[in-house]
Amino acid sequence: MVGAAEEAQLARLENQVDNGGGDAWEYLSLVRKLKVRRSDKVFKHGLSILNDHKQRSGLGGEEWTLYEQVAVAAMDCQCLDVAKDCIKALRKQFPESKRIGRLEAMFLEAKGLWADAEKAYSSLLEDNPLDQVIHKRRVAMAKDQGNFSVAIERLNKYLEIFMADQDAWRELAEIYVSLQLYKQAAFCYEELILSQPTVPLYHLAYADVLYTLGGLENYQLAKKYYASTIDLTGGKNTRALYGICLCSIAIGQLTKGRNKEDKDSFELQSLASTALEKEYKKRASDKLPLLAATLRNLKLQP
Structure with missing residues (x-):
């Protein structure tokens, strides 16, 4: 995953290069380092360097790295003639x-x-x-x-x-979710949480899958993972806050007040609804009435 500082650096360089005031090679090198897809930008700025003999020869051995980078970007952009020419040059150099x-x-x-x-x-x-x-x-x-x-x-x-490829586990989980194979997706997210327990995205996705599966045990576990998402994000994840509320009402409907543990967890529900109100006041105050109505429907407010 690309960090906030690296993302900011990439955006800054991209803006400079797009406006003719930056180092295109530095930008292209950072794109490779961060392993991000900027195919249209790579194609435009990379091809510009390749077409300039002076700039291209100044790269030394890195010239061939650029040929490869532009070839892949050209395929992404369906500019297959350019991709073909780049691959031909590379094959001639490395038969x-x-x-x-x-x-x-x-x-x-x-x-x-x-x-x-x-x-x-x-x-x-x-x-x-x-x-x-x-x-x-x-x-x-x-x-x-x-x-x-x-x-x-x-x-x-x-x-x-x-087994340690987290991107592959995540991709497999997303395919399972798209096919509504939620139990299999849950297993993938369990593997991701085991390997990287501090990534809130995995906790949130796992909670969503558990909530979708339904049933008392899954609702209770989903609530715990929504809570851990809130903890890992410093209380800033709106989706997880809603998740706490939705799980609470679902659990209440199934237990009908018989479960002491869930009675005791009402404080967590109240904290979640209060946090939602604060978040809406900051970012979307015009939608506060809608939020209040939603919480009342969930019986989390009088």
């Missing part, structure tokens, strides 16, 4: 490179030649079964074709090898 072979397979994928791309990726995996990028490209290709069962199968096989 035996498996990395260029990967770019060529991506080019086939960008052209919609799925069978040819699959064949090329499979051949590359035979030489290097641990190539993470190729495994992920095959997942992306299955998703692009709408074949989510294959994407799930490939992601599960990938995670058997690379």
